[in-house]
Amino acid sequence: MSVIDIAPLLLPLETTDTFNKYFGFLNILGHYYKFNIQVPKEESKLQGGMKLECEWALHHRLGNHVKILIKQRLNNANSLAFFLKDFVFIVENSLKDSFVEPELCSVVSLQILEQIQELGWNRLLDLDQTLSLIELAHKDDSGRMHKLKIFLNKQDMTIRPICQTQLPEAFNFIWSGKTRLSHIFQEFEVAVNLYQNFWNMLKEIDDNCCVLEPEKPTFASTNRRIAIKSNLSLHIVVNCRQPTTFPECKFVGNPPETSEFRETLNLNLHRWDVERSLYKNLQEVLDIDFPSPTDVSIQVVKADCGICYCHNQNEEVPDIVCEDQRCSHAFHQSCLYEWLRNLNARQNANTLFGECPFCDHPIRVKVPALLT
Template identity: 40%
Template structure:
C-alpha cells in the first residue's frame, strides 16, 4: 500500500520499518471490529475437540467463520430436530446462543466447563418432554383437514380444523399439558356453530377423541373428504388465501353461508354508505344475499 511504501522509504533500517508496520496494522485492525473479534487459536482447537466427542455425524451445517453450528437430534419417536448454536469468541467461557423449532422457549444451562455434548444432551431431554405434545398434534394432523397453519412447524400450538358447512374449530394445545382438552374457538356461521357444544371429557381418551365427543361430531378426514371441500373462496376477492389469512367470516343466513376474508368484508362494508360502525364492529348487508352481516375490526385492519 502507499502508506507502507512511504514508511519503508522513511525508515532508517528494517527494524524501524517493522515497528512502523506493526503500528499501522494495529490501527487498521482496531478500525475493523470484525477482525478484532476473531477468536484466539485455542477457540478452534476447543471446537474441534468438542465435535470429535459429540460426533461429526451430528453436524448438519457450520458457517465459514466456525461460529454458527446446526446439530441434528432425534427424539424417541424418530422425529428429526435441529439445534442451532451460535458460539461466542470466548467459547467456552461465554455461553452460546441456542435456538430450535420448539413450542416453548429453549432453556439451557452453561458453565465455562460445559461442552457441546452436554448442550446436545440437554436438548434431547427437552425433546423428550415434548413428545406427548407432538403425538397429540400428529394424531390431529393425520385424521382431520387442517386449514391453518398451511404448513405446521414443530413450534405451532394452534390448529384450525375443518368441520364442514363453512364451520371450523380453532384449537390451542398447551405444550406443558398436551392431554388436557385444548382451548377451543368455533369459527363460521352461527347456525352451524351454535349447536356444537356439550359437556364432558374422558381423561383416558386422546385429545382428538375428546374433541369428537365434546362436539358430538366426526371430523372430516383425508380418508373421507377432499381439502377442496373446505377451501371455499372469499366472496369478495375470489381467492382462498389472502397473504396468510383464509376466509373466516360467514354469512349467517343458512341459504347463503358465503365466506369472506375478515379484511375484505371489513373494507367492503366500511365503503358502503348504508353500513354503520359501533366501536370496532361494522354492521351492514351481505354482498350476496343482502341479509344483515357484521364484522369486527381486527388488529391488522385497524
C-alpha cells in the first residue's frame, strides 16, 4: 500500500538537503485532521528520524498510552506508508468508543478539500485550521507570483466568498451556488494576464529609476514617485489597462523648478508615442535621463513635512514647497490646509492663501478634495 492510498490529501511542503516535509489531512472515522510530518531523505535514518505533528482537535482526544504507542511506531517505522497505516489503525481503534457521527462542518470540509485537490495542491500556499481561508498562488509568464486569498462561509457554501488579491483593480468574478474554487482561480488567472504589460512597464521604471514611493510597491500599486534630482521628483499614476498612454503627472519640489519641467512637458507632449514604453516616453517628453537607483540619495529627496515632521502620512507625501528658495520647506496638503485654516487664512474659491509657517513667505494650498 502506498502513501497516496492511505493519505491522498498529503501535500509536499518543503524539501531540504536532509528532509522532506509534508502537510496534509488524514481521514479518521470520517473526520479530516490536519497533520505535518518530516521524513529523512536517507533510508538509514528513517527509523527514529521521522517527526509528526497533528492538530489539537485530534491530539487532545488521544490518551497518553496511545501517544506512547504512536511514538514507538514512529521510531520503528522503516517507511512513511507503513507508519501512516499503523497510525490510522491505532487512532481509529482508540477513538471508536468516543466516536461521534461527522457533523455538517466535516462534510463541508471534505467538499473543500476535494475542490483543492481538483484545483491542484501545487497551487495551495496556505490553509487555515478551519479551512475557511484558502491562499492560492499563480505564477505568470514573467515568473511573478500572484496570491489569491479566498474567505469561505462554511455555514453556507452558496454564499459568495470574499476574495483578496493584489491586482490594480477590484477582482470581480462570476458567482453562483455551483461555482467551484477552480472556476474562481481560472478567472483570477485571466485577470492576472490582463495586467502583464502594466507590470512590465512599471518594472522597467523600478529597474532604471530612483523610485521614492511607494517604498515597497505591490502588484496593486499604480503610482510611482520618481526622483529627477535632489528635492525634485515626478509623481505618476498609470492606467493599468493602457499603461503606455500618458499618465497622470505631478511635479513635487520647488515651484520655479516644477514650473520649468511642467512647461517642458507641455511643449513635448506631442512626442508621446503609445508604441514606446512608459519609461522611454517620460524621458522623451521631459528631455532628460532619469537618475538610476544608485545615482540619487533617497534621504536627500525625501523631505519630511514641516508641520507633522513625517514623510508618508496616509499615503500622502509632502508635495507643497515654499517658493522662497532660502526656505524650501515641504508640507502635506492636508497639514498645510489645517494650519492655514486654524489661522483664519483668506480663502478664494477652493484655495487658502496664507504665509509659510517657517519664513512668512506667501503660500497657498487647495482645499482637500474630500472637503470641497
